[in-house]
Amino acid sequence: MTVHETKLCLSLLALASEHLERSGGSRIVALRVRVGELSGVVPEALASAFPICAERTAAAGAELTLEPVPGRELELQEMEVI
Amino acid sequence: MCGTCGCGQPGEPRLHHHDHEVEARRVVVERSLLEDNDRRSEALKKRLAARGIEAVGLVGGPGAGKTALLEATFAALGPAVAGQAVVEGDCATDHDARRVEACGARVAQVVTGSLCHLDAHLVEHALEDLDLDGVERLWIENVGNLVCPAPFACGETRRAVLVSVTEGDDKPEKYPAVFADADLLVVSKLDLLPHVDFDLERCLAGARRARPDLPALALSARTGEGIDAWLAWLGAERS
Ligand SMILES: Nc1nc2c(ncn2[C@@H]2O[C@H](COP(=O)(O)OP(=O)(O)OP(=O)(O)O)[C@@H](O)[C@H]2O)c(=O)[nH]1
Ligand SMILES: [Mg+2]
Ligand SMILES: [Zn+2]
Numbered sequence: 001m002t003v004h005e006t007k008l009c010l011s012l013l014a015l016a017s018e019h020l021e022r023s024g025g026s027r028i029v030a031l032r033v034r035v036g037e038l039s040g041v042v043p044e045a046l047a048s049a050f051p052i053c054a055e056r057t058a059a060a061g062a063e064l065t066l067e068p069v070p071g072r073e074l075e076l077q078e079m080e081v082i
Numbered sequence: 083m084c085g086t087c088g089c090g091q092p093g094e095p096r097l098h099h100h101d102h103e104v105e106a107r108r109v110v111v112e113r114s115l116l117e118d119n120d121r122r123s124e125a126l127k128k129r130l131a132a133r134g135i136e137a138v139g140l141v142g143g144p145g146a147g148k149t150a151l152l153e154a155t156f157a158a159l160g161p162a163v164a165g166q167a168v169v170e171g172d173c174a175t176d177h178d179a180r181r182v183e184a185c186g187a188r189v190a191q192v193v194t195g196s197l198c199h200l201d202a203h204l205v206e207h208a209l210e211d212l213d214l215d216g217v218e219r220l221w222i223e224n225v226g227n228l229v230c231p232a233p234f235a236c237g238e239t240r241r242a243v244l245v246s247v248t249e250g251d252d253k254p255e256k257y258p259a260v261f262a263d264a265d266l267l268v269v270s271k272l273d274l275l276p277h278v279d280f281d282l283e284r285c286l287a288g289a290r291r292a293r294p295d296l297p298a299l300a301l302s303a304r305t306g307e308g309i310d311a312w313l314a315w316l317g318a319e320r321s
Binding site: 003004011019037039062 | 104105106107109110111113114115116117118140195196197198219229230231232259262292309313
């Protein structure tokens with residue numbers, strides 16, 4: 001796991017927790033992220049960094065789905081909360 | 083529809099974690115992970131533009147010739163080097179900062195440690211150490227890396243990506259992301275072309291897959307070949 005993916009995971013978790021709060025939920029059980037093939041992000045690296053970064057957060061144990069898409073986007077599409 | 087418990091509508095894309103005590107709710111977010119960096123980069127750009135400073139980013143693999151290009155550019159600019167400032171990003175050492183300082187440019191070194199790219203936040207902090215009075219151009223030399231700097235704008239107005247002929251002409255095809263956001267492809271170390279199998283057209287074609295209208299030029303920091311075209315792209319004049 002590199003610092004690069006760790007930083008992106010922290011951005012992901014920050015965004016996710018902001019929207020969790022807004023939704024009135026207490027826990028995130030799943031997230032779907034669109035990863036553009038030109039985003040400069042290696043999906044495997046993000047996938048392996050995520051569980052460690054998510055420990056002790058509201059997204060601990062959540063399932064991360066990385067959807068490869070064309071283009072440059074790197075976007076938290078949706079999540080499931082309870 | 084979830085294959086485990088049968089919840090959800092058939093055909094509806096469904097993430098499969100459920101807490102069966104409580105029904106999970108879907109929350110649509112649709113926001114970029116790069117938002118924070120993009121916001122900082124735009125703010126930085128504005129701040130620099132308000133002072134009449136253009137910021138030029140240099141990106142390329144380790145040893146592609148970024149610092150050598152700065153040295154050649156500063157030599158060509160003559161006394162105008164006094165209006166050039168550089169943010170140098172490296173994992174370790176201040177070697178590059180010393181090199182551009184020796185040319186007469188102002189410099190701030192960012193030592194990134196294990197971080198493989200600069201980002202807008204790091205550049206903001208670097209500028210705290212840099213006196214920008216009288217500066218007309220700020221150079222941002224990213225950490226030597228052809229992959230990781232791609233999605234992280236650093237406040238630059240324009241970004242040039244270097245590929246040296248010794249790296250091989252297939253690099254843009256292999257590492258397309260950084261070319262999608264580039265404003266110029268610089269093929270560097272042109273003096274070494276006779277010694278390597280490097281097809282300029284193939285390199286250009288690869289980069290233009292990522293960005294079809296990408297401008298390109300080839301140069302040698304060693305011999306000075308192509309430096310005039312580079313200065314023209316910059317909008318700078320040889321002294
Ligand atoms: N022959 C030749 N050598 C060059 C040229 N440009 C750079 N080099 C050599 O390539 C090596 C790397 O050059 P640098 O300018 O340090 O490359 P860099 O991209 O700044 O490297 P990092 O910052 O470490 O990623 C040095 O040994 C340079 O002398 C060139 O135009 N021709
Ligand atoms: Mg350098
Ligand atoms: Zn990286």
